Amino acid sequence: MLEFDRAGKAIKNLLIWNLCDHESTVADWACLSRVGVKNECRPGHWKQGFAEGLDMNVLMLRWLCLLTLSLPLLFWVGHVMIRDGPSPAAARKGxxxxxxxxxxxxxxxxxxxxxxxxxxxxxxxxxxxxxxxxxxxxxxxxxxxxxxxxxxxxxxxxxxxxxxxxxxxxxxxxxxxxxxxxxxxxxxxxxxxxxxxxxxxxxxxxxxxxxxxxxxxxxxxxxxxxxxxxxxxxxxxxxxxxxxxxxxxxxxxxxxxxxxxxxxxxxxxHVYGMIDDGYCRINECKMYKVHEHTQRGGHRFITEKAIYAKWAARHRIEFKHPSWSL
Missing domain, CATH: 3.90.1480.20 (Glycosyl transferase family 29)
Structure with a gap:
């Protein structure tokens, strides 16, 4: 936590220096107030800079503000992805x-x-x-x-x-x-x-x-x-x-x-040879239907296939022989 505090103070000081050292817009100050940086400039700190330098520093300032405000959203998205089902391969190491x-x-x-x-x-x-x-x-x-x-x-x-x-x-x-x-x-x-x-x-x-x-x-x-x-x-x-x-x-x-x-x-x-959850409504699937409704010791094959269809909307899953209407 101490390292995070130090990093936060360093970013804050950098943002203040950019505002105090160069001309800034009202929107820039509004952004800083959102992330907890107050106007700590004192009279006499304003300086003139070259136009290109000003543009570069203001642009950097805005990017830093955007990054700071976006981090909570990124953490929330990560939490939702972990909560809602199996994690994709790209997110795992072992x-x-x-x-x-x-x-x-x-x-x-x-x-x-x-x-x-x-x-x-x-x-x-x-x-x-x-x-x-x-x-x-x-x-x-x-x-x-x-x-x-x-x-x-x-x-x-x-x-x-x-x-x-x-x-x-x-x-x-x-x-x-x-x-x-x-x-x-x-x-x-x-x-x-x-x-x-x-x-x-x-x-x-x-x-x-x-x-x-x-x-x-x-x-x-x-x-x-x-x-x-x-x-x-x-x-x-x-x-x-x-x-x-x-x-x-x-x-x-x-x-x-x-x-x-x-x-x-x-x-x-690519999933081969797996029927979808609606197949047995049209075709006779005695074994699947028995398992779906048994009170003890059965597999919910039809229910599981409905789950796979939902996962196909969130992951790169394609069904072949037969193909599924997703």
Missing amino acids: LEGYKRIKPDRMDQILDINCSQCALVSSSGQMLRVGAGEEIDKIGCVIRMNNAPTKGFEKDVGRRTTVRVVSHTSVPLLVKNEQYYFQQSAETTYVFWGPERNMRQDGKGHIFNALLKMAKKYPNVRMYAVTKDKIEYCDGVFQNETGKNRMKTGAFLSTGFFTMILAIEMCDSI
Whole structure:
């Protein structure tokens, strides 16, 4: 605080010197009075200067006044951006809430940033669309759970930069560990799950299985979503819907965690194969409708997609195959 006080006094003295040492307008004095600088000039302090010098100093004075009056607005805008949803990639340096799974330490955070990302849904919407080559040309490719690429390269591409995996899908990856953790060792894995399965005191059976894989394949980058991050995502859901996720008996889907991660790590996102929240009003989506209205243990897939549409208005998100009317 002392340094801020000194800096403030220095700026104030500079402004007073400019006014006392040169001719100034009524508007300049009005600006100074707004930022707490009073007329401290004494008779005899006025001097004549060259016209160019006067213009330069008055211009500098006005810029300083504008900067001083603009700072509170800038802080307010920053506060609103942080409050209203996940922060964009450009605002972050390393991603808090994702900790490296390693036998000897859990203090390494996920450090990844991409200019463009392809977020590829596990949906059958991608079949026979032939988007594989387009997807593989994008800098980072994000997939979910154990969604396959082998045999579907023409439609979904070959590359996987990040794979976000639910606790329920971990056994499927472990069952095919050679493919996921050896042949696809360049992929970064992000695992999420409830505390009872991901606790690190030896009683979290899913975390134990992941730790075993981390020991066996030490070069594979495996990260766990922290408890605090999951609570943050719950808060984002409640802020967007006005509903408490736990009180409504719902679980967030892997897609929700993936979309938040994508916004944090990517400057722009191309989402492939994800239907919008209105799709099931026209088409039969029995599974989605059951989950949307179940009282316990369901995913709010349709509600989540309405949230993604809102985020697309605030971030650089484009939906393809099918495209969305935003």
